[in-house]
Each structure stands twice: as structure tokens, then as C-alpha cells.
Amino acid sequence: xxxxxxxxxxxxxxxxxxxxxxxxxxxxxxxxxxxxxxxxxxxxxxxxxxxxxxxxxxxxxxxxxxxxxxxxxxxxxxxxxxxxxxxxxxxxxxxxxxxxxxxxxxxxxxxxxxxxxxxxxxxxxxxxxxxxxxxxxxxxxxxxxxxxxxxxxxxxxxxxxxxxxxxxxxxxxxxxxxxxxxxxxxxxxxxxxxxxxxxxxxxxxxxxxxxxxxxxxxxxxxxxxxxxxxxxxxxxxxxxxxxxxxxxxxxxxxxxxxxxxxxxxxxxxxxxxxxxxxxxxxxxxxxxxxxxxxxxxxxxxxxxxxxxxxxxxxxxxxxxxxxxxxxxxxxxxxxxxxxxxxxxxxxxxxxxxxxxxxxxxxxxxxxxxxxxxxxxxxxxxxxxxxxxxxxxxxxxxxxxxxxxxxxxxxxxx
Numbered sequence: 001x002x003x004x005x006x007x008x009x010x011x012x013x014x015x016x017x018x019x020x021x022x023x024x025x026x027x028x029x030x031x032x033x034x035x036x037x038x039x040x041x042x043x044x045x046x047x048x049x050x051x052x053x054x055x056x057x058x059x060x061x062x063x064x065x066x067x068x069x070x071x072x073x074x075x076x077x078x079x080x081x082x083x084x085x086x087x088x089x090x091x092x093x094x095x096x097x098x099x100x101x102x103x104x105x106x107x108x109x110x111x112x113x114x115x116x117x118x119x120x121x122x123x124x125x126x127x128x129x130x131x132x133x134x135x136x137x138x139x140x141x142x143x144x145x146x147x148x149x150x151x152x153x154x155x156x157x158x159x160x161x162x163x164x165x166x167x168x169x170x171x172x173x174x175x176x177x178x179x180x181x182x183x184x185x186x187x188x189x190x191x192x193x194x195x196x197x198x199x200x201x202x203x204x205x206x207x208x209x210x211x212x213x214x215x216x217x218x219x220x221x222x223x224x225x226x227x228x229x230x231x232x233x234x235x236x237x238x239x240x241x242x243x244x245x246x247x248x249x250x251x252x253x254x255x256x257x258x259x260x261x262x263x264x265x266x267x268x269x270x271x272x273x274x275x276x277x278x279x280x281x282x283x284x285x286x287x288x289x290x291x292x293x294x295x296x297x298x299x300x301x302x303x304x305x306x307x308x309x310x311x312x313x314x315x316x317x318x319x320x321x322x323x324x325x326x327x328x329x330x331x332x333x334x335x336x337x338x339x340x341x342x343x344x345x346x347x348x349x350x351x352x353x354x355x356x357x358x359x360x361x362x363x364x365x366x367x368x369x370x371x372x373x374x375x376x377x378x379x380x381x382x383x384x385x386x387x388x389x390x391x392x393x394x395x396x397x398x399x400x401x402x403x404x405x406x407x408x409x410x411x412x413x
């Protein structure tokens with residue numbers, strides 16, 4: 001049965017949408033009005049026949065549509081980009097460099113743009129003054145007592161460093177004298193006194209100025225493996241005093257206390273006792289005052305071990321030399337108190353030893369249990385020459401023979 005068309009159903013084969021209003025979010029084709037379609041047709045101009053080809057020049061077509069000359073579409077691109085970003089498109093057709101976007105307020109030529117970009121490049125790195133020099137100049141404008149104290153300490157260290165090369169030079173010059181081998185005759189004399197048979201009570205040496213005598217038994221402490229005794233040490237110190245008087249320009253002005261001084265000073269009935277040693281250094285006995293000396297040597301006996309303390313009067317510091325590497329801070333304290341009272345008593349002068357310091361230095365050390373006395377004597381010998389301690393354990397056997405030779409002849413070289 002064929003149904004005729006009626007006004008209510010103009011096209012019965014088409015399905016009509018519901019007459020209810022469409023939701024706002026629906027943007028289908030039927031929501032677009034004819035007016036909008038008419039605007040779209042007005043904007044997109046009809047294409048020429050050649051534009052229907054895939055290889056058509058769309059840029060020239062668009063330019064000609066707006067009445068612009070054919071320029072591959074760059075004019076239209078310039079217009080769009082310039083309006084969107086406020087820029088001007090500079091084209092260099094001759095150079096073939098393409099498009100350049102530049103600020104229209106500055107330049108419109110790509111060659112000028114290149115020069116401008118080079119001009120705004122960051123400057124090359126330049127060498128500047130070291131920061132520490134600027135800091136020093138800034139600190140110089142503000143007074144700081146700590147800087148002054150550091151400057152004084154630096155000057156003192158420079159003076160010490162300036163003194164070291166002189167000592168090294170002197171050591172090289174005197175090295176042959178310090179380690180000069182014994183002659184065959186001297187070797188025989190030393191061997192006879194140390195190892196020959198005979199009465200042990202026989203006096204081999206008598207030093208009349210100090211009234212010190214050394215018997216054969218006492219002399220044999222210079223054998224290898226034996227401890228030095230007071231007689232040999234004190235006699236050798238007397239020979240060092242005479243050596244200085246004999247050649248004052250070659251050796252430092254020193255005072256050599258004997259092995260009994262420190263025990264008398266520090267170990268009295270009430271401990272420290274200056275009065276017990278007050279007369280040991282009178283002007284009549286010495287012919288000089290201790291404050292006039294460069295160095296003062298004080299042997300210190302620790303039961304079965306010999307050490308050395310030095311009062312450096314010229315440079316105002318103390319040293320404690322122990323060939324076993326030990327340290328006794330009480331010894332410099334005792335000597336600081338002594339030198340203050342000694343100078344006050346003999347010269348009526350006041351010195352503040354609290355400003356003096358203890359100097360810790362590297363020294364050659366013994367590697368056995370019997371050479372401490374010989375190390376102490378060589379500490380004194382080298383320091384009295386103003387030389388560094390350039391010897392070691394391997395030289396001790398030679399020094400024992402040399403000391404024996406010098407004692408037998410009552411002359412220290």
C-alpha cells in the first residue's frame with residue numbers, strides 16, 4: 001500500500017529529530033545558521049582551476065586575492081605575524097637567508113640585525129685583580145690589633161728563615177772538621193786508655209783550672225755500650241769553655257753549667273732554691289754576666305738518663321732536648337724563674353720571662369739505651385758553634401773516640 005505524502009509527513013522516509021530544544025553544549029551541523037555559512041563562503045574565495053592541483057602555489061594565490069604582488073606568500077605571512085606579535089618581518093631575498101623576526105622599533109634589515117646581535121653579545125672574560133688583594137686593601141683601612149700581632153710574628157719568622165741558610169752554609173764549611181777521622185796515632189792512644197790493662201784507679205787526666213781528674217776507671221765510660229759519668233761530662237764542658245775563649249769569633253758566647261747545677265737549683269729541701277746556686281755566677285768567677293751570653297746550657301739528669309736544657313738569652317726562648325724524644329715542661333719553668341732572679345740579682349734589671357716561649361724542634365734521637373750522654377754533649381757542641389744538629393746514631397761510635405782524644409789532650413777542637 002502506497003501512502004501519499006501529506007503536509008504532516010512531507011518525507012516519510014526521513015527521520016525527524018525531536019522538537020525539544022537542543023542543549024547548549026551541542027554544536028552539531030544543524031546548529032549552524034545560514035548567516036555563518038554565508039560568511040565562510042565570502043572569506044574563502046573560489047580557487048582558480050590551476051589551484052585545484054596539489055602542486056599549486058597557494059602563497060601567490062592568497063597574495064593575489066588581496067591585491068598584493070606575487071611574492072610566494074611572504075607578504076601575507078608578514079601581515080599575520082606582524083599583527084599577532086607586534087614585529088616586523090625582515091626578508092633578505094638576495095642573500096637567501098630566509099625570514100628574520102625583529103623588533104619593528106629597531107631595525108628592518110637582516111644585515112643590520114646581524115650587526116645588532118653581535119653588538120649585544122656578552123663581553124669577553126677579562127682578568128681581574130685577585131680577591132685577596134682587594135680584601136687586604138679593605139682591611140688596611142680598619143685597624144685590628146690582631147693583624148699587627150700577626151705582622152710581628154711574620155717578621156720574626158722571616159728573620160729565623162734568613163738565619164737558617166747561614167747555618168746550613170756554615171755546617172757545610174765545617175763538616176770536614178766536625179767529622180775529621182782520627183789519625184793512626186790518636187787511634188792507638190784512645191785504644192790503650194780504654195782497653196789496656198792496668199790499675200783502674202790510675203789518673204789519666206787532670207784539669208787544673210777546674211780541679212777535675214779522670215781515672216782509668218772513669219775514662220772507660222767512653223767505651224761502646226757504657227753510660228757517661230759526671231767527671232767525663234764536666235771535663236768536656238770545661239774544654240768547650242776554653243775553646244770559646246781561645247776562638248771567640250768562631251764560636252757563640254755561651255755559659256756551660258755542670259751536671260750538679262740543676263739538681264742543686266730545683267731539688268733543694270724546699271724544692272726550688274735560688275740561694276744555693278746564687279754564688280755560682282758571680283762577676284768575679286765568670287768575668288761576665290749570664291744576660292750577656294747568647295746561650296746557656298744546663299745538663300739535666302733523670303735518674304739514668306741525660307737530657308739538655310737551653311736558655312736562649314739572645315732570642316728569648318727555652319729548649320728541652322731529650323734524645324729519647326721525651327718532654328718535661330717543668331724544667332723550662334724552673335729555668336725561667338732562675339734567669340729572672342739571676343738578672344735581678346746581678347744586673348738589677350727586670351725581665352719578663354712570661355713572654356718567652358718553649359721552642360720544640362726536631363732533633364736526632366738515640367736508638368739504643370746507652371748513648372744519651374754522648375747525644376747531650378754533641379747537642380751542646382753543635383749549638384755552641386751555631387750549627388744545626390747534623391748527626392745521627394751512626395756517628396756515636398766516632399764521637400766517643402773523638403771525645404776521648406780531646407779529653408786526653410785537654411783540648412776541644
